[in-house]
Amino acid sequence: MRTNSDRYIVHYSSKHLSSKDLVRFYYALKGRGNTPGVLADTHSMYVTRAVIETPASGIASIKYFLNGWGCKYKLFRITSKVDATHKLFIFNSSKLNGSKKVRFFYQLKGRGSTKGILSETSATSVAKSVVLVSNKSYLKLVMFFRKWNCDFSVKEVRLDAK
Numbered sequence: 001m002r003t004n005s006d007r008y009i010v011h012y013s014s015k016h017l018s019s020k021d022l023v024r025f026y027y028a029l030k031g032r033g034n035t036p037g038v039l040a041d042t043h044s045m046y047v048t049r050a051v052i053e054t055p056a057s058g059i060a061s062i063k064y065f066l067n068g069w070g071c072k073y074k075l076f077r078i079t080s081k082v083d084a085t086h087k088l089f090i091f092n093s094s095k096l097n098g099s100k101k102v103r104f105f106y107q108l109k110g111r112g113s114t115k116g117i118l119s120e121t122s123a124t125s126v127a128k129s130v131v132l133v134s135n136k137s138y139l140k141l142v143m144f145f146r147k148w149n150c151d152f153s154v155k156e157v158r159l160d161a162k
Contacts, residue, residue, distance in 0.1 A: 006056040009088060009157060011126050012066050012073040013050065025069055038065045047090060050127045053078075076132070076157040084156035087138040089131040091145055091152035104148050117144050132157075 017025055030046060031037030039046055042058025054062050059075070066073045076088060096104055109125065110116030118125060121140050123133035133141055138154070145152045 007078040008054050008056065008059055009047070009076040009078060009155065010052045010054060010059075010062055010066075010073055011050060011076070011130070012052070012071045014069070014071050016070060021069075028065070028069075038062065048127055048129050051090075051130050074126075076159065078155055079158040081156055083158050084135060085158050086132055086134055087141075088126070088155040088157045089133065089138075089141055089145070089152050090155070091129050091131070091150045093129065093148075093150050095149060095151070100148075104150070107148075108144070117141065 014022060014025055027037065029037050029039060031040055038044070038061060039052070042054055042061045044052050044054035044058055044062065047053050052062065063073070076086075093101055093104055106114075106116070108116050109118055117123070117140060118131065121133055121137035123131050123137070123141065126132050131141065142152075142154075
C-alpha cells in the first residue's frame with residue numbers, strides 16, 4: 001500500500017514538440033493498443049494535460065522519458081499536512097457553460113486592469129486546470145471554487161529549495 005509521502009506530481013512542458021511528435025509522445029506516455037506506455041510501466045497516473053502523478057519508485061523512469069523527449073519539467077513532492085508548504089488544486093470547470101466559463105476564468109486569472117483570485121492569493125497556474133497556492137491563502141481558493149460549483153481536489157505538496 002502506498003502513502004502520499006512517496007508520490008510526486010510532475011508538471012512537464014511539451015510545447016516544443018511538433019504535432020507529429022506530440023502524437024508519438026502521448027502514445028509513448030499513455031500507450032497504444034496492447035503496448036503499455038511509461039505511465040503503466042511506472043504505475044503513474046495521468047492527472048491532466050501536462051501533469052502526472054507518480055510514485056517515488058517511478059520518478060527516475062519519468063525523468064528519463066521526459067529528458068529523452070527534451071521536455072522541461074518541475075517536481076512537487078506530495079507530503080503530509082505537517083510537511084506541506086503549498087497546496088495543489090486540480091479543478092474541473094466542465095460543468096460551466098460558455099459564458100459562465102469565460103467569467104470564471106476572468107475572475108480566476110483577471111482581465112485588463114482587474115486582478116484575479118490568482119494574483120490576490122499569490123497563486124500560480126501550473127497547467128490549464130491546476131493551481132499551486134501557499135498554505136496561508138488556500139482557503140480563498142476553496143471558497144472561490146465552491147462559489148463557482150467547480151469540482152476540485154487538493155493535494156498537499158512540498159516545494160524543496162534548489
